[in-house]
Amino acid sequence: MNRIQTPAEMTAVVEELKSREKTVGLVPTMGFLHDGHLSLVRASLEKTDVTVVSVFVNPAQFGPSEDFREYPRDLNRDSELLEKLGVDYLFCPDNEAIYPSNYQTFVEVRNLQDKLCGKSRPGHFRGVCTVVLKLFNIVQPDMAFFGQKDAQQVIILKKMVRDLNCRVNILTLPIVREEDGLALSSRNAYLNSRQRQAALCLYRSLQEAGRMIGEGERRTAPICQRMEEVILAEAETRIDYIAIVHSASLEPVEKVSSDCLIALAVFVGRVRLIDNLMTSDLPAFRIDQE
DSSP states (O other): OOOOOOOOOHHHHHHHHHTOOOEEEEEEEOSOOOOOHHHHHHHHHHHHEEEEEEEEOOGGGGGGSSSSTTTTOOOHHHHHHHHHHHSEEEEEEHHHHHHOTTTOOOOOOOOOSSTTTHHHHHHHHHHHHHHHHHHHHOOOOOOOEEEGGHHHHHHHHHHHHHHHTTTOOEEOOOOBOOOTTTBGGGGGGOOOOHHHHHHHHHHHHHHHHHHHHTOOOBBHHHHHHHHHHHHHHHHTEEEEEEEEEETTOOBBBBBBOEEEEEEEEEEEEEEEEEEEEEGGGGGHHHHOOO
């Protein structure tokens, strides 16, 4: 595996690969890799000729009170994991390479960026879109791979790609969970053992929503109320939001249909965790579609 640090070198490598008609897959990450990231890497290795994994902790998507300095990092460990999988290139630029002095340009997807996580993390998705578009320009991937756990991010990036005519196909892969249901996240490392058990309430609340929908409930208000009860039954939890929205517009809905996203963000202690469920994945709506 080759490790590349500068955008110019990365672009030159990709241009040479493209001249030989190689397809390129990109897996953008902030490092501290877990099996969720690695599932994206495996998909890229399967679907493209050459896989590039980027590791860059993007300061532009952290708010002033958030955990940029404390965000877990272990580039050597990440590199070893990627090399074992057979990744071709690790792109690991420093801050100056991505945001040189007097940097002034940012990308916004109006409306979508201000909902759900964007309400409590103003500027977050502006930072995400900016760095991802820069990565697309540097790496010129044919395919880019993202996880369903970051559902709002994927929806926003797909809109950005359509609006800006980016020549990349975004593929979304399912959430990877621990055996007990907790969605994998680099921030899980912050949880102590008691909080780790409490964090299961996110998944349990989604399961409860799925159960209610499976039994015929379509009104979103009682579903959200029951999810809230499940979460607040655990100590050290504080709800940022629970929402059932249309999966394209992210607008709230009063009744659940097959094109909805059930999403939540919850603080367990000081750790903010997210999880979600697409109603199209529920048996009730799969039957309806058939």
